[in-house]
Amino acid sequence: MLTVADLYASYGAIRAVRDISLEVNEGELVALLGVNGAGKSTTLKAISGVLRPIQGSVRFLGEEIGNRKPEAIVKRGISLVPEGREIFGGLTVEENLRLGAFSSFDRGRYKADLEEMFALFPILKERFHQAGGLLSGGEQQMLAIARALMSHPKLLMLDEPSLGLSPAMTDQIFELIVALKERGTTILLVEQNAERALEIVDRAYLLATGSLEFAGTPEEMKRKVDLTSVYLGGDEDEPCEVHL
Amino acid sequence: MIDLEFAINTISLGSLYALLALGLVFVYGILKLVNFAYGEYIMIAGYAMYVLGGFGYIPWYVTMIAAVLFAALVSYTTELVAFRPVRTKSMTAMLVTSFAVSIFLQNLVLIPVSPRARAVKFPAIFSHTLTVAGATVPVRNVLIIGTTVLLLAGLTLLMKKTVLGIAMRAAADKFTTTRLMGVPANLVISATFIISGFLAGVVSVFWVSRSASVDPLTGSMPLLIAFIATVLGGMHSLQGAVIGGFVYGLLFNVLSITLPVSMISYRDAIMFVIVILFLLFRPEGIWRKGYTEERVG
Numbered sequence: 001m002l003t004v005a006d007l008y009a010s011y012g013a014i015r016a017v018r019d020i021s022l023e024v025n026e027g028e029l030v031a032l033l034g035v036n037g038a039g040k041s042t043t044l045k046a047i048s049g050v051l052r053p054i055q056g057s058v059r060f061l062g063e064e065i066g067n068r069k070p071e072a073i074v075k076r077g078i079s080l081v082p083e084g085r086e087i088f089g090g091l092t093v094e095e096n097l098r099l100g101a102f103s104s105f106d107r108g109r110y111k112a113d114l115e116e117m118f119a120l121f122p123i124l125k126e127r128f129h130q131a132g133g134l135l136s137g138g139e140q141q142m143l144a145i146a147r148a149l150m151s152h153p154k155l156l157m158l159d160e161p162s163l164g165l166s167p168a169m170t171d172q173i174f175e176l177i178v179a180l181k182e183r184g185t186t187i188l189l190v191e192q193n194a195e196r197a198l199e200i201v202d203r204a205y206l207l208a209t210g211s212l213e214f215a216g217t218p219e220e221m222k223r224k225v226d227l228t229s230v231y232l233g234g235d236e237d238e239p240c241e242v243h244l
Numbered sequence: 245m246i247d248l249e250f251a252i253n254t255i256s257l258g259s260l261y262a263l264l265a266l267g268l269v270f271v272y273g274i275l276k277l278v279n280f281a282y283g284e285y286i287m288i289a290g291y292a293m294y295v296l297g298g299f300g301y302i303p304w305y306v307t308m309i310a311a312v313l314f315a316a317l318v319s320y321t322t323e324l325v326a327f328r329p330v331r332t333k334s335m336t337a338m339l340v341t342s343f344a345v346s347i348f349l350q351n352l353v354l355i356p357v358s359p360r361a362r363a364v365k366f367p368a369i370f371s372h373t374l375t376v377a378g379a380t381v382p383v384r385n386v387l388i389i390g391t392t393v394l395l396l397a398g399l400t401l402l403m404k405k406t407v408l409g410i411a412m413r414a415a416a417d418k419f420t421t422t423r424l425m426g427v428p429a430n431l432v433i434s435a436t437f438i439i440s441g442f443l444a445g446v447v448s449v450f451w452v453s454r455s456a457s458v459d460p461l462t463g464s465m466p467l468l469i470a471f472i473a474t475v476l477g478g479m480h481s482l483q484g485a486v487i488g489g490f491v492y493g494l495l496f497n498v499l500s501i502t503l504p505v506s507m508i509s510y511r512d513a514i515m516f517v518i519v520i521l522f523l524l525f526r527p528e529g530i531w532r533k534g535y536t537e538e539r540v541g
């Protein structure tokens with residue numbers, strides 16, 4: 001479904017990722033792991049068109065999308081839940097969801113889609129007319145995911161959805177990811193919490209300082225990669241959450 | 245009934261300044277660009293009225309509507325031709341472009357028309373006065389208030405109830421994320437330039453009617469007023485711009501009647517002192533709430 005080949009991306013002169021190749025097949029739940037600054041978000045930004053790749057290709061459903069604009073890519077069925085949630089704080093929950101449906105708006109389907117989101121996230125119904133900025137972190141994360149789902153994505157990309165959430169809320173988000181996968185959504189998940197992620201994904205990629213370190217099933221990764229050593233090379237300020 | 249007169253005239257002046265400031269902030273909100281060419285859209289609309297009025301047989305209201313639409317068109321064209329190509333470059337490139345557009349538009353009328361002021365015809369009703377509850381006020385001032393009320397109501401509906409409006413509010417807050425929703429960047433930016441130009445056109449009708457003349461530098465004073473009003477009210481929200489416009493109008497009129505005659509020429513200087521105090525002590529303006537500083541990239 002998604003094939004990234006030899007992808008290079010940079011911020012001006014700062015080379016952020018190099019020679020990334022990865023694949024996500026239909027119906028799969030795939031994790032992209034790595035320490036802070038490894039290039040996970042950069043990879044997702046390049047796929048979603050926010051950052052134009054300087055080299056390499058991104059193919060989605062057989063079409064090259066590496067040089068497309070973000071608004072064109074979401075129309076083709078890739079939706080990104082950005083790092084830090086990026087809720088529109090001054091807009092109501094309703095307006096946030098309405099924009100989520102922008103790329104594929106269908107009046108007849110819209111009401112039913114909202115009802116579906118309320119079923120997945122009952123809190124959004126309660127907060128429907130409140131400003132997004134007034135929601136708690138966990139509620140904002142739910143809103144961000146619901147907003148992305150409103151476009152009926154064929155591929156959902158989640159960038160650290162558990163970041164900054166309480167353990168209980170983190171559990172809820174992980175349960176939700178599993179539920180979405182079971183509904184048939186294809187998901188590319190970026191997580192700091194590698195241990196948790198490896199419990200639920202089909203396959204995983206490991207990024208280190210901008211390039212691909214390992215790819216395989218969770219079992220292979222746990223067996224062959226000494227995650228602690230990889231993680232120790234990372235940012236010292238952020239305590240590592242992985243103890244394998 | 246000097247008080248009612250004062251009130252109506254102040255609300256009228258504030259309304260005009262509110263529309264002025266709003267037009268500037270619409271573009272600032274999305275692009276974080278103070279568009280120095282904004283005054284020129286006002287000037288151009290003035291020339292449109294001068295040219296159309298010169299034919300003699302076009303009804304005045306048709307002339308005015310055409311001038312307003314022309315200002316919107318010119319604003320949109322500057323976006324397409326000048327701003328769009330440099331949008332992803334540095335902020336400095338954008339600012340320089342807006343200066344260049346401003347000078348270009350001034351020369352566009354300066355060379356073929358004349359650097360000298362041209363008389364613009366207005367219907368007699370614009371200079372009549374009206375007596376409301378004992379207060380004598382110019383009809384024009386009542387028209388300004390009415391127009392502003394209608395426009396503010398219309399814009400509020402647009403921003404709150406239409407998807408385009410919601411997308412524009414979202415884009416002023418988080419531009420990249422708005423694009424991730426599938427909202428085309430060009431759509432939002434073009435819409436803001438069209439609205440900005442439209443407001444400039446409406447302001448132009450009333451601004452030019454005061455002196456009934458237009459010259460290539462007609463736009464510079466309104467640009468300055470719009471800028472000061474947004475500093476007072478706050479650059480970061482449409483509400484702030486409207487509040488800033490009204491506060492500016494009030495300050496201006498209060499200074500006008502309280503300053504002794506010998507001091508009246510210092511009125512503008514006093515306004516600048518107030519602006520500098522605001523920049524020093526309340527740089528975010530009266531209305532603090534609003535969007536962030538993310539730039540379009």
Ligand SMILES: Nc1ncnc2c1ncn2[C@@H]1O[C@H](COP(=O)(O)OP(=O)(O)OP(=O)(O)O)[C@@H](O)[C@H]1O
Nearest residue numbers: 011014016034035036037038039040041042043083
């Ligand atoms: N906007 C930016 N400008 C310049 N450099 C950036 C920018 N964003 C990220 N980088 C750099 O690119 C590299 C990869 O960053 P990226 O955000 O992709 O990492 P990440 O794996 O998502 O990390 P995290 O877990 O902290 O989110 C880092 O060295 C980072 O400093």
Ligand SMILES: [Mg+2]
Nearest residue numbers: 040041042083
């Ligand atoms: Mg990241």
